[in-house]
Amino acid sequence: SQKIEQNSEALNIQEGKTATLTCNYTNYSPAYLQWYRQDPGRGPVFLLLIRENEKEKRKERLKVTFDTTLKQSLFHITASQPADSATYLCALWEYGNKLVFGAGTILRVKS
Amino acid sequence: SQTIHQWPATLVQPVGSPLSLECTVEGTSNPNLYWYRQAAGRGLQLLFYSVGIGQISSEVPQNLSASRPQDRQFILSSKKLLLSDSGFYLCAWEQGSGGNEQFFGPGTRLTVL
Numbered sequence: 001s002q003k004i005e006q007n008s009e010a011l012n013i014q015e016g017k018t019a020t021l022t023c024n025y026t027n028y029s030p031a032y033l034q035w036y037r038q039d040p041g042r043g044p045v046f047l048l049l050i051r052e053n054e055k056e057k058r059k060e061r062l063k064v065t066f067d068t069t070l071k072q073s074l075f076h077i078t079a080s081q082p083a084d085s086a087t088y089l090c091a092l093w094e095y096g097n098k099l100v101f102g103a104g105t106i107l108r109v110k111s
Numbered sequence: 112s113q114t115i116h117q118w119p120a121t122l123v124q125p126v127g128s129p130l131s132l133e134c135t136v137e138g139t140s141n142p143n144l145y146w147y148r149q150a151a152g153r154g155l156q157l158l159f160y161s162v163g164i165g166q167i168s169s170e171v172p173q174n175l176s177a178s179r180p181q182d183r184q185f186i187l188s189s190k191k192l193l194l195s196d197s198g199f200y201l202c203a204w205e206q207g208s209g210g211n212e213q214f215f216g217p218g219t220r221l222t223v224l
Contacts, residue, residue, distance in 0.1 A: 031210060043215030044155070
């Protein structure tokens with residue numbers, strides 16, 4: 001069956017450290033992979049999109065990698081801040097299908 | 112700039128009552144529109160999507176329905192709510208033919224008692 005797996009346990013890190021979140025998938029062949037941020041009681045906000053032929057993409061303190069052999073994406077936040085605390089969702093898109101979301105990982109950055 | 116509105120923000124309804132949630136988008140034309148439901152600690156479940164006026168596709172059979180009476184208006188309805196309809200309902204829009212970034216509304220928290 002198809003699955004998107006993100007760490008169900010919250011990730012707790014110290015301010016200033018790099019946070020690394022994982023998204024693994026099974027039985028998908030995504031053309032695109034996206035990451036969103038969601039704050040409690042709010043709608044998700046788009047952060048980054050990476051295509052299947054791209055290995056890495058950066059935006060300010062954010063970096064996403066996409067390994068289609070491992071079927072995994074890693075999402076990094078460098079120099080993390082308490083304001084980065086939120087739930088981070090990954091989402092996959094296959095040609096001809098709709099965007100499918102993982103359940104998300106909660107990130108807590110402590111000062 | 113584009114904005115997306117949803118209302119109401121919160122709703123408490125008795126079992127068996129009707130439902131109407133509205134979503135409107137401003138600043139764009141002919142968007143793809145989506146209704147999602149999110150249960151606590153779960154991912155977003157796609158309920159309906161629309162690529163144009165009057166065109167609705169259902170992803171999950173249930174007692175909900177959707178309509179798109181205007182290009183930038185998307186409505187989620189039910190004739191009789193069930194307890195299992197409780198959740199956080201999100202509307203989103205996207206430009207293009209799929210796979211692009213989606214822009215989400217603020218959501219509606221629905222509690223069915």
